[in-house]
Amino acid sequence: MYAIVEIAGHQFKVEKDQKVYVNRLSAEEGDSVEFDNVLLVGDGDNITLGAPAIDGALIGAKVVKHLKGDKVIVFKKKRRKGYRVKNGHRQYLSEIVIESITASGAKKKATSSKAEAKPKAKKETAKAAPKATAKKASGKADDLKKIEGAGPKAAEALVNAGVDTFEKLAKETPEHISEILSEASSRLAHLVTDTWPKQAQMAADGKWDELKEYQDKLDGGIEK
Known part of the structure; x- marks a missing residue:
């Protein structure tokens, strides 16, 4: 079974026990996290598509560690201006391992992930x-x-x-x-x-x- 899920603004194709590097999550190392923005779930010949997300689908994962990605060099130059700027950037990442893929009927825990719970609480407060x-x-x-x-x-x-x-x-x-x-x-x-x-x-x-x-x-x- 595999799934396509959106995590921290990016979409990933994931399978059970797979390690994935995503944009830094606020959860601590060792915490369990859940993601409910599942766009597609495939199980053999059976494929379920969301509109855009699948209701009741849930991806369970565990935060292994926080790290930085490889350095990316950004070089800017303007012709005939003498302008040359070189910058380096390393993206903050989190390594997670996929523990479970639930196609339907799952209910997300209210405090399953600090990365998910904190923004959600603020949205509810603003709505109230x-x-x-x-x-x-x-x-x-x-x-x-x-x-x-x-x-x-x-x-x-x-x-x-x-x-x-x-x-x-x-x-x-x-x-x-x-x-x-x-x-x-x-x-x-x-x-x-x-x-x-x-x-x-x-x-x-x-x-x-x-x-x-x-x-x-x-x-x-x-x-x-």
Whole structure:
């Protein structure tokens, strides 16, 4: 039996006992996690397709360890401008092993995965009191687009996850920020957030000149 499941913004074809490397999850090493966004399940000649997900299908896995991926070199050059920038990036990853594939009838545990439970709880809170949340955001929310590398979509994803001020963003880890963005949209999973907490701390402290000087040394939020 095999399945196609979406995990942290990416789709994977998985089988039982298979090891998979996914974008960093917030669960601790050794924790059991479950994923219910199963798009397809195949068992011999029997194939079940979701619309888009299969109701009741569930993938059970265990977090083996957290690690970094291979270094990727990003080289930028502008002709006749003397502009040459070389950056390296290593993606934060989690190694998981697939323990079970349930085609139907499964019920996801409320606290089965920290990576899944935390965003879900925030969405439920926002749904229960939309007027109160909107009022709070409009009165105290900061313009997170001032963070180098954070565009409108990324800022919106952070606000929806409850990270709506520079002070809150400064307390987050780059791994958790990347997780929030990946869960909001697979198109945000590529963003490098290593410098975001540092930038946010400068903004929260009102050190705008220092922040501007620091951002001049960045390229898309990445240190040159």
